[in-house]
Amino acid sequence: IREPQGTSCLHARLDKTLPSIERSQSVAAGNASLYEFRPAREKLQQMIVSSMSAAEAGVKLQALLQQHPDLLSDQAQQKSTSLGGDGGRSTKRELLPLPLPKVESFGEAEVARMFPAGAAAGPRAKAVGAQAWLYLAIAALNGLDSHGRCVSYYGPPTAAQARALEELLADCRRFVADDTARTPIDFNKEMGAKLHSYWGEPVYSAQDLTLLQVRPTLPGRGIAASVEICDILMGQIRDQLRDPEGLLLPEDEWPPEPPRAKTMLKDPSEWLELANELWQRDLTLWMPEAHIFHHGGKPVVSGFFGVGKGKDVPDHPGVEQLRLICNLVPSNGYFREIRGDVEHLPYMMQWASIILEDSEVMLVSQEDMTSAFYLFKLPRAWCRYFAVGLRVKLSDLQGNSKAREASCRMAKDSDCEGWGYLVLQVLPMGWKSAVGIMQAVHRRLLGSHLAGSSRLPSSAEIRKTMPMPTSKSQRTEKAWQVYLDNYASFIIARLREAGNLEGQASEFHRKAKQTWEAWNIPSASDKSVTSAYYAKELGCFIDGLAGTLGTTVQRRLDAIAVALFLIAVENPHRMWLALGSGRWSFILQFRRALSGVFYAVWRAICQWENCRHLPRVVCQELFMAVCLAPMMVTKLRSHP
Numbered sequence: 001i002r003e004p005q006g007t008s009c010l011h012a013r014l015d016k017t018l019p020s021i022e023r024s025q026s027v028a029a030g031n032a033s034l035y036e037f038r039p040a041r042e043k044l045q046q047m048i049v050s051s052m053s054a055a056e057a058g059v060k061l062q063a064l065l066q067q068h069p070d071l072l073s074d075q076a077q078q079k080s081t082s083l084g085g086d087g088g089r090s091t092k093r094e095l096l097p098l099p100l101p102k103v104e105s106f107g108e109a110e111v112a113r114m115f116p117a118g119a120a121a122g123p124r125a126k127a128v129g130a131q132a133w134l135y136l137a138i139a140a141l142n143g144l145d146s147h148g149r150c151v152s153y154y155g156p157p158t159a160a161q162a163r164a165l166e167e168l169l170a171d172c173r174r175f176v177a178d179d180t181a182r183t184p185i186d187f188n189k190e191m192g193a194k195l196h197s198y199w200g201e202p203v204y205s206a207q208d209l210t211l212l213q214v215r216p217t218l219p220g221r222g223i224a225a226s227v228e229i230c231d232i233l234m235g236q237i238r239d240q241l242r243d244p245e246g247l248l249l250p251e252d253e254w255p256p257e258p259p260r261a262k263t264m265l266k267d268p269s270e271w272l273e274l275a276n277e278l279w280q281r282d283l284t285l286w287m288p289e290a291h292i293f294h295h296g297g298k299p300v301v302s303g304f305f306g307v308g309k310g311k312d313v314p315d316h317p318g319v320e321q322l323r324l325i326c327n328l329v330p331s332n333g334y335f336r337e338i339r340g341d342v343e344h345l346p347y348m349m350q351w352a353s354i355i356l357e358d359s360e361v362m363l364v365s366q367e368d369m370t371s372a373f374y375l376f377k378l379p380r381a382w383c384r385y386f387a388v389g390l391r392v393k394l395s396d397l398q399g400n401s402k403a404r405e406a407s408c409r410m411a412k413d414s415d416c417e418g419w420g421y422l423v424l425q426v427l428p429m430g431w432k433s434a435v436g437i438m439q440a441v442h443r444r445l446l447g448s449h450l451a452g453s454s455r456l457p458s459s460a461e462i463r464k465t466m467p468m469p470t471s472k473s474q475r476t477e478k479a480w481q482v483y484l485d486n487y488a489s490f491i492i493a494r495l496r497e498a499g500n501l502e503g504q505a506s507e508f509h510r511k512a513k514q515t516w517e518a519w520n521i522p523s524a525s526d527k528s529v530t531s532a533y534y535a536k537e538l539g540c541f542i543d544g545l546a547g548t549l550g551t552t553v554q555r556r557l558d559a560i561a562v563a564l565f566l567i568a569v570e571n572p573h574r575m576w577l578a579l580g581s582g583r584w585s586f587i588l589q590f591r592r593a594l595s596g597v598f599y600a601v602w603r604a605i606c607q608w609e610n611c612r613h614l615p616r617v618v619c620q621e622l623f624m625a626v627c628l629a630p631m632m633v634t635k636l637r638s639h640p
Helices: 003-017 026-048 054-067 107-114 123-145 159-176 211-217 236-242 266-278 348-353 380-385 401-411 434-447 447-454 495-501 507-518 553-568 574-596 600-606 615-627
Strands: 078-079 152-153 284-288 301-313 316-327 360-368 387-393 421-422 478-485 486-494 529-532 536-537 540-543 549-550 633-635
Touching: 003 507, 026 054, 026 553, 054 107, 054 123, 054 159, 054 553, 054 615, 107 123, 123 159, 123 574, 123 615, 211 266, 211 301, 211 316, 211 529, 236 434, 266 284, 266 387, 266 421, 284 380, 284 387, 348 540, 348 549, 348 574, 360 495, 360 507, 360 536, 380 401, 380 421, 380 447, 434 447, 434 478, 434 507, 447 507, 478 507, 486 495, 486 507, 486 536, 549 574, 553 574, 553 615, 574 600, 574 633, 600 615
Parallel strands: 078 152, 301 387
Antiparallel strands: 284 421, 301 316, 360 486, 360 529, 387 421, 478 486, 536 540, 540 549, 549 633
């Protein structure tokens, strides 16, 4: 693919198109695109209200593109003439444009029979869906190659084109294979996300807490604060943790007054019950109000809120569990950050340098700590800076004599009968230093003398600050990594040997588990993976058999649905476009050459003007990304 030439010419065309946005003519452009795209938009509006599998979405989108080729380009053309020659090895021509396949056309009734609601698609439906996605991908690729004109032809392929078509069809078949993935239809939820996490997950708005939703996510009794964090760390990080006052900013850099952080409770009367849950599970101690860190005569107190976990509360279908998150904005405003090992955090595209031979596969192992941040106990000196929630009396807190004795010792000669606050004694999520510290803790646990004979070799660790580990053959054949509370490792094996290795703990995996057990660190059994061909790591779906890295089909269908929603919706918001393109940006990292699809999208976000509909060229780029979705994977096998 002649990417540089095609991309630059496409950008030149867009530079002529986009000044309408800059000249504040977006409303007019939106009205024009409404008139020209009206039939396509009406059909898209009908499509997005029903949940579709990947195969069904492909069939419907292919029919839509055939009827409305201007969804890809104003100059879209499909010529039925032959490309010249009879194909095969004797014919010589450029790889692109690729010839479009002959595809069947189906009426709405036939599509409904092929994809019955609530039922898995049959082999024929999946084959038709794969061919439909192949058609969409070729049309989009030809558009990139033809400088945005989207000129496509029918005709016999050359040998090189036939090989390219085989690879594209394999991508499309893998894309439609997942029957469980469906396009979302709740766009209030999809557009309610505020941002995206490091691994591409949407992060939704903070929610009010209820005890019913929070209780299942709290650590069991005896788990929290069970490991002294300073017993693991060493050097500068340990010294910093032992001296909170040394991390305080100069007073002239403090906020003018203590920032406020609300404790978000749906029913404020539940505070005492929630406080007792935190107290009895050793997440907190109690401290008199006079001992809390004050600024300007006011105590600096942080708050709580909930974030959806994606699981229902047991025996309460439809009621989502909420993670308890500490809003430590007030406390964070007074301290320098402990960077810890944040620079060493790995990222999944480092795995893209792995090379698999045709006879090799990848086996992946994973473990995830349970309530990881709550496991590690901070020095008591931090308690006065981590007051949380609402005022409470020590006498209102039931049980936990050990915590009561510790609280009275911290209070010294102060009155323990008056008002005070819960204070965190564990590593709090929401503290700006928590990520770097947690990464340092986990790396040191597995890669230092603390692991004893189970120590993992640092030369085999994947981290951002070093190249991928290699063996004597200069290939990456096995490695391990930690990302906060998550452990992952892989081995490369011959296919004929992989059957005996599948499900058996690898050397690195076995040693990591032994270290966790020695330190009484619990593992989430539902997230444990042992030498498997398939795994999800940091938002990436690893297919060790096919030798690919990418996002799950579900995540791509989510992005497709959001893109179609943006094309069809009236009065779009800038944040909607930013969120939708952010999802695509994460997906596109697995096929970076396709990142050139978006240009007008970024310009529209930066130079936003209110409009009835998104500008036409922005809609075309979004639709092009939809067409190319099956290709957005990284292939670890190299082929000539």
